Every structure is written in structure tokens, then in C-alpha cells.
Amino acid sequence: MNGTLARFGRRIAPQLVTLAVVVAMIGIVFPGFFDISIANGRLYGSPIDILNRGAPVALLAIGMTLVIATGGIDLSVGAVMAICGAIAATLIVDGYSLPATLALSLGAGLLCGLWNGLLVAVLGIQPIVATLILMVAGRGIAQLVTEGMIRTFSHHGFASLGSGNLLWLPTPVVIWVCAGILATLVVRRTALGMLIEAVGINRRASMLAGVNARLLIVTVYMVSGLCAAMAGLIVTADIRGADANNAGLFLELDAILAVVVGGTSLLGGHFSLIASLIGAMIIQAINTGILVAGFPPEFNLVIKACIVLAILVLQSPALQGAAMLFSRTKGQP
Amino acid sequence: MTNNPTLLAAVGLSKTFPGTRALDGVDFDLRAGEVHALLGENGAGKSTLIKCLTGAYRRDGGDILLEGASIDPRDTQEAQRLGIGTVYQEVNLLPNLTVADNLLLGRQPRRLGLVSRRETNRIAREMLSRYGLTIDVARSLDSYSVAIQQIVAIARAVSLSGKVLILDEPTASLDRDEVRMLFDVVRSLRAQGLGIVFISHFLDQVFDISDRITVLRNGRLVGVRDAATLDRTQLINMMLGRELSEETRDRGRGGFDYAQRARIAYVGTGRAGVIAPFDLSIHRGEVVGMAGLLGSGRTETAELMFAAAPRDGGSVNKDGKPLKLASPRDAIAAGFGFSPEDRKTSGIIGDMSVRENIVLALQARQGWMRPVRLSRQREMADDYIRRLDIRTPDAEKPIGQLSGGNQQKALLARWLATNPEFLILDEPTRGIDVGAHAEIIRMIENLCESGMSLLVISSELDELVTYSHRVVVVRDRVHVAELIGEEITTDSIVAAIAKPSPAPETSA
Numbered sequence: 001m002n003g004t005l006a007r008f009g010r011r012i013a014p015q016l017v018t019l020a021v022v023v024a025m026i027g028i029v030f031p032g033f034f035d036i037s038i039a040n041g042r043l044y045g046s047p048i049d050i051l052n053r054g055a056p057v058a059l060l061a062i063g064m065t066l067v068i069a070t071g072g073i074d075l076s077v078g079a080v081m082a083i084c085g086a087i088a089a090t091l092i093v094d095g096y097s098l099p100a101t102l103a104l105s106l107g108a109g110l111l112c113g114l115w116n117g118l119l120v121a122v123l124g125i126q127p128i129v130a131t132l133i134l135m136v137a138g139r140g141i142a143q144l145v146t147e148g149m150i151r152t153f154s155h156h157g158f159a160s161l162g163s164g165n166l167l168w169l170p171t172p173v174v175i176w177v178c179a180g181i182l183a184t185l186v187v188r189r190t191a192l193g194m195l196i197e198a199v200g201i202n203r204r205a206s207m208l209a210g211v212n213a214r215l216l217i218v219t220v221y222m223v224s225g226l227c228a229a230m231a232g233l234i235v236t237a238d239i240r241g242a243d244a245n246n247a248g249l250f251l252e253l254d255a256i257l258a259v260v261v262g263g264t265s266l267l268g269g270h271f272s273l274i275a276s277l278i279g280a281m282i283i284q285a286i287n288t289g290i291l292v293a294g295f296p297p298e299f300n301l302v303i304k305a306c307i308v309l310a311i312l313v314l315q316s317p318a319l320q321g322a323a324m325l326f327s328r329t330k331g332q333p
Numbered sequence: 334m335t336n337n338p339t340l341l342a343a344v345g346l347s348k349t350f351p352g353t354r355a356l357d358g359v360d361f362d363l364r365a366g367e368v369h370a371l372l373g374e375n376g377a378g379k380s381t382l383i384k385c386l387t388g389a390y391r392r393d394g395g396d397i398l399l400e401g402a403s404i405d406p407r408d409t410q411e412a413q414r415l416g417i418g419t420v421y422q423e424v425n426l427l428p429n430l431t432v433a434d435n436l437l438l439g440r441q442p443r444r445l446g447l448v449s450r451r452e453t454n455r456i457a458r459e460m461l462s463r464y465g466l467t468i469d470v471a472r473s474l475d476s477y478s479v480a481i482q483q484i485v486a487i488a489r490a491v492s493l494s495g496k497v498l499i500l501d502e503p504t505a506s507l508d509r510d511e512v513r514m515l516f517d518v519v520r521s522l523r524a525q526g527l528g529i530v531f532i533s534h535f536l537d538q539v540f541d542i543s544d545r546i547t548v549l550r551n552g553r554l555v556g557v558r559d560a561a562t563l564d565r566t567q568l569i570n571m572m573l574g575r576e577l578s579e580e581t582r583d584r585g586r587g588g589f590d591y592a593q594r595a596r597i598a599y600v601g602t603g604r605a606g607v608i609a610p611f612d613l614s615i616h617r618g619e620v621v622g623m624a625g626l627l628g629s630g631r632t633e634t635a636e637l638m639f640a641a642a643p644r645d646g647g648s649v650n651k652d653g654k655p656l657k658l659a660s661p662r663d664a665i666a667a668g669f670g671f672s673p674e675d676r677k678t679s680g681i682i683g684d685m686s687v688r689e690n691i692v693l694a695l696q697a698r699q700g701w702m703r704p705v706r707l708s709r710q711r712e713m714a715d716d717y718i719r720r721l722d723i724r725t726p727d728a729e730k731p732i733g734q735l736s737g738g739n740q741q742k743a744l745l746a747r748w749l750a751t752n753p754e755f756l757i758l759d760e761p762t763r764g765i766d767v768g769a770h771a772e773i774i775r776m777i778e779n780l781c782e783s784g785m786s787l788l789v790i791s792s793e794l795d796e797l798v799t800y801s802h803r804v805v806v807v808r809d810r811v812h813v814a815e816l817i818g819e820e821i822t823t824d825s826i827v828a829a830i831a832k833p834s835p836a837p838e839t840s841a
Contacts, residue, residue, distance in 0.1 A: 191696045191704040201684045210665040210697035
């Protein structure tokens with residue numbers, strides 16, 4: 001068991017170190033960064049803010065990790081966020097109960113995932129093309145749902161999903177942490193994780209060994225749709241309105257980035273949900289850090305790109321190989 | 334010939350990987366104008382030696398001398414420039430480009446800055462004519478047989494390098510005539526003074542073409558011999574380091590009781606354009622061998638039987654009851670197992686550990702809700718690693734890093750873990766060294782003694798004769814003959830394969 005733990009530690013070490021370095025850098029340029037206070041029964045402070053603001057990307061990263069592990073990719077998650085947010089806002093405005101609203105919105109997310117999954121697994125369309133369809137069409141669908149307007153609402157129960165507190169933490173933090181723990185338990189305590197990795201590495205060989213690859217692939221896209229729906233609900237609840245044009249815009253790219261920063265190969269295969277979640281937090285820490293450091297906003301994207309580039313260079317096979325050689329000459333008996 | 338100067342020499346070459354010493358002070362020398370076979374079991378260090386010579390690996394110790402001068406190629410291109418060219422078993426060319434482009438890629442003749450197609454084709458034709466090959470060089474490479482592709486690869490390597498040519502299992506997917514064609518080319522290159530390193534598992538071919546033979550075992554040099562003074566048993570002894578009593582027998586295994594009811598019976602199974610409908614039944618404890626040339630429909634038969642490919646109609650019975658067999662999952666549920674011919678693309682999950690690869694089929698059958706406990710997985714993996722003598726430092730090593738024979742054993746373990754009733758093995762001994770070969774044959778015999786039914790496809794007739802109760806011969810996508818017990822000899826199988834097709838008899 002110790003070997004497994006040690007391997008897990010080694011797996012997420014680069015991500016943890018990166019996160020620590022990013023946070024430390026922010027702490028240097030903005031000394032007040034680590035101040036955390038309690039007010040109104042909830043923790044406040046920049047670190048909490050990172051956890052809170054990072055919720056949508058963290059949720060997307062869960063589904064995206066599983067999809068990427070099968071060798072696929074899901075470009076539609078941003079659009080699915082918009083669809084589900086639009087449906088939720090419209091239903092709540094129309095007087096549906098909160099449970100019904102949530103159930104229908106999450107159901108819509110699952111349906112979007114089913115669509116992607118069928119295109120990929122049954123029709124055999126390349127994942128990037130298959131999900132591109134919904135990425136483009138999704139915003140149109142969301143606009144049709146909201147009839148081209150920004151739907152605002154004032155339902156307190158729903159809004160609290162985005163801005164409420166639970167256990168001294170903002171509700172979105174509790175949601176993504178719980179979703180992350182649940183997903184990790186499900187894939188690692190059952191054989192799901194191993195079967196997903198097998199399909200991602202060699203689909204034909206997995207099928208010949210009896211793995212139901214088709215069903216697994218449809219499932220991961222549905223999980224991705226469900227995660228996108230949750231992210232869409234949080235964003236919608238937070239701003240108390242559905243913006244079909246901007247909800248989740250470009251977040252699919254941040255989600256993919258989170259997975260990549262988390263060290264999962266885009267070619268599929270071995271994955272780590274926890275590393276992806278740390279990756280999501282790294283991205284959000286960069287975003288927040290640039291803000292609190294007081295750089296002019298026009299620098300934001302360039303600085304972010306530079307930091308991401310640095311992270312990816314550190315993780316690149318060329319450097320990894322050199323590092324491994326180094327540790328081997330030191331560590332091997 | 335023995336007085337020819339040494340062209341390429343390795344002196345005390347060493348290479349260490351984590352956990353294994355792949356090469357341990359190995360000496361090797363290649364003379365100009367000789368074919369030098371490099372032999373050894375899987376994991377003996379053949380491919381490591383080759384990779385050090387061609388710059389794919391950097392050596393840890395020792396020296397490489399080319400025409401007396403020390404060289405240290407950093408990559409295969411540098412080795413190529415120095416004069417060392419390599420042709421691999423899987424042709425490393427671009428199948429969708431034309432033959433001419435493949436020959437001259439990166440150095441096509443230009444006119445006004447643009448590639449001159451006519452000039453390219455002319456030079457390519459000239460290059461190939463030296464090999465006695467007159468083919469349309471403007472057609473794409475993949476429209477030609479693997480043998481022709483090999484010769485194109487050789488022509489390219491020789492024109493780029495021109496001193497040393499390394500042939501790594503070049504004959505693995507060639508039939509007899511193609512091998513002869515390839516060997517003619519190799520002989521003419523030898524006559525031109527090239528030094529040729531030849532790696533093969535086919536001992537007949539080794540004796541046929543080699544001047545000298547170097548044998549490696551466990552990363553060490555066992556010895557260098559003149560091929561003419563060495564006999565088969567001596568060679569096998571050098572390779573194995575233990576006495577291999579001739580494993581083969583002359584006639585098939587007779588005395589099988591066919592009165593019992595068949596365990597599995599296929600009736601009218603076939604697919605248009607792939608394999609003509611066939612009837613085939615397999616009994617408890619029976620080994621059915623399947624012989625035929627490459628492309629005859631052997632592999633296709635196996636795929637239909639495992640439902641890995643769709644079939645047109647026909648029915649399958651198991652123990653007298655109809656069996657639903659629409660997917661590999663159905664087949665596995667019915668107690669079937671299938672080890673496919675192409676280990677890399679259809680067998681192993683390369684990045685996953687040996688343990689996970691062994692557990693995979695069992696886990697897939699149990700479903701994702703019922704995971705095999707990690708401690709149980711480790712037990713199973715260690716158990717099979719010991720029982721099948723899978724050479725790996727531990728069960729957590731990615732299977733892709735094992736040698737072919739060990740991958741094959743791990744795949745066998747994958748199916749044995751599901752405790753199958755019927756196992757289909759497609760070329761289980763292809764690309765495997767002599768030692769693993771004998772072990773797998775022994776394993777097949779043990780499995781059948783324990784009551785398992787097996788269908789084994791193989792190109793090695795000796796092998797089929799050794800373990801089969803019955804041999805089905807496939808020719809031109811039709812099952813043409815069935816030999817039982819004493820009728821099975823290599824000669825009778827060859828006769829059945831070679832008989833000209835009586836056209837109307839089996840057209841379906």
C-alpha cells in the first residue's frame with residue numbers, strides 16, 4: 001500500500017510544487033495575499049477566492065480528464081455550460097421548483113454528453129470534430145432557450161449555489177471538492193479507471209480483451225456533460241442570470257489546459273483527476289494573482305501564457321527525461 | 334572471405350537500463366563482404382547491440398570502431414551518414430508516398446527549385462534495377478508486397494549509407510519465394526563488399542545465408558562461429574545454454590476420441606469476400622492446428638470464431654446448445670479467449686503494467702463494478718510471472734518494454750486468468766526466440782491435457798505437427814483440407830497447401 005501512496009505522491013508532486021511556486025510568487029508581489037478572515041460565518045481571503053473562482057474550470061477538468069484519458073477531447077463543455085445555465089434560468093423564471101430546475105438542467109448536460117458520445121463511439125467521428133459541432137451549435141441552442149435575452153432571476157435558493165456558504169466555505173468550493181472526491185472514488189475504487197485507461201491506450205486490444213469500449217466512451221462524454229452542467233449552474237447562480245453569449249466562453253480551453261498542466265497526456269491513457277484539479281487551481285491562481293498584483297489588465301493574457309509555457313516546458317518529455325536520468329544516477333542502487 | 338578486413342567492430346560494449354544490464358562487455362566484429370547473423374533469445378541483447386551501433390542508444394561503456402576509427406553516433410542519422418544503414422521488420426517507410434519518393438526522400442533532384450518528378454523516377458528506376466526489380470516507381474509504396482517494400486527499404490538504406498547494412502528480422506512477414514528474392518538481393522550486396530548484419534528467428538534462413546554467426550545470451554557474448562562448421566543442435570545449445578531435446582515429432586498426435594460430442598461447433602460460419610463458409614467443431618482437450626500461407630484466411634477464420642469481426646449467418650453451438658456470439662464480449666462470456674496475431678496493435682496495452690495487462694480480460698468480464706482487489710491482482714500477476722517464466726523485473730513494468738516472447742506469455746496469462754474453455758492462439762510463437770518457443774509449445778500441450786480446447790494458427794509446420802490432434806488447411810480463403818492424427822506430417826500439410834485449387838468445388 002505504501003508503494004501506491006508513494007507513487008501517487010510522485011505523480012502529483014510537480015503540480016503541487018508548481019502551485020506552491022505560483023502562490024509564493026503572488027505572495028511576494030502582494031504581501032496581503034495570505035490574509036484569511038472569518039466574517040458572516042464564512043472564510044474570506046485571496047486563497048479562498050481562488051478556490052471559489054476556480055470552481056467552473058475545476059468541474060470541467062473532472063469530465064475533461066476522463067474524456068482525454070480515453071484518447072478523446074470535449075470542446076463543447078463551454079457551450080454546454082451556456083445551454084444548461086440558460087435552461088436553469090428560464091425554468092426558474094417560469095416558476096419551476098429548484099429541484100426540478102436542477103434535475104432538468106443536469107439532465108440536459110447528460111443529454112449533450114450522450115450526443116457527443118454517440119458521435120464519437122458509435123459513428124466513429126474524430127472527437128475534436130464531433131464535439132466541435134456542439135461547441136458551435138450549443139451557443140445557438142442557448143440563445144434559442146433564452147430567446148436572445150439575458151435571463152435574470154431572483155430565486156435565493158438557486159442563487160445560493162453560486163454565492164452562498166456551506167461549512168464556512170463558498171458553496172461552489174464545496175461542490176467541486178465533493179465532485180472531485182466522488183469522481184476519484186468511483187474511478188479508483190471500481191475498475192472504471194483502469195478500463196478507461198486501457199481503452200485510451202489501445203482501444204482495439206481492449207475490445208478484444210472484452211472491454212466494452214463503446215459504452216465506456218459514451219459514459220465519459222456523459223460525465224463531461226454532467227460536469228459542464230454543474231459548472232453552468234454555478235456560473236448562472238453566481239451572476240443571477242443566464243448569458244448565452246458569454247457563459248463559459250473559452251472555458252473548454254482552460255479545462256484542457258488544466259488537464260495538461262495536471263500531467264495527463266492528450267494522447268490518452270494514464271490520468272489523475274487530483275492532478276487535473278490542482279492544475280485548475282494553478283490556472284485560477286495565475287488569473288487571480290495577475291489581478292491582485294495590480295498589473296495593467298492588458299498584460300493578463302500574455303503573463304498567463306508565459307507562466308503556462310514555463311509550466312509545460314518543465315513538464316516536457318525532454319526535460320523530464322533529463323530529470324529522470326539525474327535522479328537515476330543518484331537514486332539507483 | 335575470412336581474410337576480408339574488419340569493417341565494423343564493437344569492443345567491450347556495455348549498456349545498462351534500470352534493473353537490467355542489457356549488454357555486458359560484448360565484442361562483435363563485422364567484415365566487409367560477409368553476412369553475419371546475430372542470434373540470441375529474447376532479452377539476449379541483440380536489439381540493444383543494434384541500437385548502440387546505429388545510434389538509437391548511447392553506449393555506457395566500450396568502443397565502436399568503423400574501419401578502425403572510433404565512432405560515437407548520437408542518432409540514427411549520424412550513423413547513416415557514417416555508413417551504417419538499418420532496415421527493420423516493420424518497414425520504416427512512408428506507405429502513402431510513391432516508391433520513388435521513398436527512395437529519394439529528402440534528396441530529390443530539383444529543377445528551378447522544384448522537385449523534378451521525372452528525374453526522381455528515373456533515378457529510382459535505376460536504383461531498383463540494380464536489385465533486379467523493375468516496378469512502376471510512380472505507384473504508392475503500399476500497393477506493393479511487403480517483400481518489395483523491404484527491398485525498397487534496403488535500396489534506400491544502401492544508397493544512404495553503403496558500408497554496413499543491418500537487417501532486423503527482415504523475413505518475418507515474407508513467404509518462401511519472397512525470402513528467396515530478398516536473399517538474392519542480400520547476396521549481391523555481399524558480393525559488392527558490404528558488411529551485412531542479419532537478425533532472424535528462422536534458423537534455416539540463418540544457415541542458408543550467413544557466413545558467420547554471433548550468439549548472445551543475457552547480454553553477454555557466447556561465441557562467434559563460422560556457419561559452415563556449426564550444426565543446428567550446437568547453435569541451439571549456444572543460444573539456450575541447456576540441452577533442448579528435439580521438441581518436434583514426425584507425425585501428429587493420434588488416438589483422439591472423436592466419438593464424444595463436440596464442445597464448440599461452428600456451422601456455415603463465413604463472410605463474403607473474407608472467408609468462405611466453413612464448418613468446424615472442437616472437442617474437449619483437443620488441439621486443432623490451422624495451417625496456410627499468409628493471407629490465406631487463417632487470421633480471418635480466427636476473428637470470425639471469436640466474433641471479433643462480423644460474420645454472415647451461420648450458427649454456433651456450445652455443448653449442443655445454440656450460442657449467441659455477436660461480439661468478443663459474448664465470446665468471453667462463453668469461456669473463449671483469443672490471442673491475436675498482431676501483439677502490438679491488438680494484444681498488449683503497451684503503457685499499462687504487466688499486472689494490469691494480465692488482469693484486464695478477467696476484470697472486463699467481471700464488469701467495472703466488481704474490481705479485482707489490488708492484492709489479488711498482485712498475487713495473480715506474480716503467480717503467472719513465475720509459472721510462465723515471464724522475464725520482467727517486476728509486475729509493475731509497462732508491458733510495452735518487455736520483449737516479444739514475454740509479451741506473448743503475458744497475453745497467454747491474461748486469458749489463462751479467465752480460466753477459458755476454448756483458447757484461440759494466432760501465431761503464438763511468431764517473432765519469439767527458441768527458448769520461449771519451446772516453452773509455449775509445452776504450455777499448449779499442458780493446457781490441452783487439462784481439458785482445454787485450443788485452436789492454434791501457425792506458420793511453423795513442425796510446431797503444428799508436434800501439438801495438433803487435427804490440422805485444418807486454409808488456402809485462398811477456403812478451408813480446403815482436414816488432416817487427423819497420424820495423417821499429419823509436414824509433408825502432408827505442405828501438399829495440402831500447395832495443391833492447385835479445383836475451382837468449382839468450394840466456391841461459395
